Amino acid sequence: MLAEPPHGAECPGGHVRDHTPTGAPRATETRTVATRVREAMDSLSPGERRVARALLAHYPAAGLETTVGLAERANVSGPTVIRFASRLGFAGYKEFQATLRREIEARQASPLSLTHRAGEAGETDDILDAASHFISDIEATMRAIPASELRDAVDLLANKRNHLATMGGRFSGVLAEYLHLHLKQMRPRAALLRTPDDAATALIDLDKEHVLVVFDFRRYQDDIVGFAREAAQRGARIILITDTWMSPISEVADVVLPVAIEFPSPFDSYVAATGVVELVVAALHRKLGTEANARMAAYDDAGALLSPRSVGSDGEEAMKQNIQQ
Numbered sequence: 001m002l003a004e005p006p007h008g009a010e011c012p013g014g015h016v017r018d019h020t021p022t023g024a025p026r027a028t029e030t031r032t033v034a035t036r037v038r039e040a041m042d043s044l045s046p047g048e049r050r051v052a053r054a055l056l057a058h059y060p061a062a063g064l065e066t067t068v069g070l071a072e073r074a075n076v077s078g079p080t081v082i083r084f085a086s087r088l089g090f091a092g093y094k095e096f097q098a099t100l101r102r103e104i105e106a107r108q109a110s111p112l113s114l115t116h117r118a119g120e121a122g123e124t125d126d127i128l129d130a131a132s133h134f135i136s137d138i139e140a141t142m143r144a145i146p147a148s149e150l151r152d153a154v155d156l157l158a159n160k161r162n163h164l165a166t167m168g169g170r171f172s173g174v175l176a177e178y179l180h181l182h183l184k185q186m187r188p189r190a191a192l193l194r195t196p197d198d199a200a201t202a203l204i205d206l207d208k209e210h211v212l213v214v215f216d217f218r219r220y221q222d223d224i225v226g227f228a229r230e231a232a233q234r235g236a237r238i239i240l241i242t243d244t245w246m247s248p249i250s251e252v253a254d255v256v257l258p259v260a261i262e263f264p265s266p267f268d269s270y271v272a273a274t275g276v277v278e279l280v281v282a283a284l285h286r287k288l289g290t291e292a293n294a295r296m297a298a299y300d301d302a303g304a305l306l307s308p309r310s311v312g313s314d315g316e317e318a319m320k321q322n323i324q325q
Contacts, residue, residue, distance in 0.1 A: 032244060033100055034059055036088045044087060050074040051084040059246070063100045067093055106218070106245060134271045137260040141272040142279070145257055153239050153255045154283045156211045160187060162237075165202055167193040168215035169224055175215045175241070175273055182281045185299045186292040199227050208235035216240065216247035217261060217268065225249055241273060 037052045044052060054074035055062045062070055067081045074081070085096040156162060164183055168176035176192065183190035193199045206212075212231050216224050225248050232238055232252035240253040243261045250256045257276055263269035285292050 032103055032246075033063065033088070033096070034246065035244075040088055044084070045080075047074075047076045047080040048084045048087060050076050051081055057251070059251075060100045060104060064097060103245060133263050134269065137263070137269060137272040138275045141259045141276065145259075145276070149255050149257055150279070150283065153257065153280055154287055156237055156239060156255065157183065157213075157280070157284050158187070158287045159211075160189075162189070162209055162211045163205075164190040164211050164213070165193050166191075166213040166215075167199065167224065167227070169217075169221045172215035172217055172270070172273075175270060175277060176213065178274070179213060179277050179281070182277075183284075185296050186285060186288055187295065196223070199223075203227070203230060203234075206231050206234045206236045208237075210236040211239065212236050213239045214241070214247075214249055214253075215273070216249055217243050217273075218245055218247075220247045220249075228252065241276060243268070 034056060037056060041049065041052060051070065051074040054070065058073070062073055065073065067078045071078045071081045082093055085093045088096065090096040090099065157164060164187075166176040166180045166183070168174070173194065177194070180190060180192040191198075191202065193202055210231070212228065214224060214228050216228075228238055228240070228249040229252055237255075238249065238253040239255045239257070240247060240249045241257045241259065242250065244258050246256070246258065257280075259272040259276055261268040261270070261272065
């Protein structure tokens with residue numbers, strides 16, 4: 001896998017779509033400004049919606065500009081920007097920006113800076129209390145992910161004309177490999193970009209017939225972000241699985257699947273992210289149907305040819321001998 005900072009945080013560092021989830025993936029997580037924007041979108045005036053789109057297209061940096069700067073970016077007046085902040089529930093633009101800054105700090109949190117979370121879980125050492133957080137993360141994530149994004153992800157993965165590649169960082173790379181192990185059994189042309197050399201080689205051939213599945217969590221990893229941006233520039237479609245604060249890759253991704261990662265520990269949890277991978281795999285298998293089953297059977301047959309002692313009649317005979325002994 002590509003280099004990545006310690007788990008619990010992955011390092012801060014086209015085509016733009018708004019993929020912000022319509023609900024906070026977890027009750028204990030702070031609702032992001034982007035989430036508030038999405039929730040309020042239908043109630044905004046035309047001018048305020050222009051501010052919203054300008055903010056989401058360059059999130060969160062655009063929100064740290066002055067009211068004049070954001071107004072010019074959205075082609076509206078300064079008072080419209082102030083009304084926009086108020087419509088989101090902020091007392092003023094100053095509070096709006098302060099909230100964005102706190103959000104940026106959360107995006108860059110490292111395991112060491114999150115050691116206080118273990119204490120916040122309470123004095124009990126009941127392991128089932130901690131397990132309840134996993135359940136909450138999964139339930140909230142599944143409620144928050146837009147069904148349209150999931151369908152788009154499965155459609156991209158099911159299109160046999162597309163060449164697929166998965167990648168992640170030092171820890172999230174295990175998710176990329178887990179997804180890849182399923183993809184290669186169900187359809188052809190599925191690669192895993194585990195090393196910088198793998199990524200460099202893949203970059204040579206990337207075009208509009210390639211789909212890249214990227215796992216990138218806070219603190220967002222520079223080389224992962226850079227590769228995804230270059231891939232998008234070359235026409236590849238990007239499926240991003242990230243946290244609720246959103247990797248910068250979301251600016252160029254075609255599909256974004258945000259997951260809850262907070263856990264009462266210095267280390268963030270990948271339980272919900274694994275659940276999303278399982279969901280995508282199950283939906284892909286249903287969509288591919290008999291084609292997936294045929295390839296899975298061929299995959300097993302090929303494995304039997306390469307491992308005759310563990311599979312088939314020879315393996316059965318060896319097992320019988322072991323039982324008799």
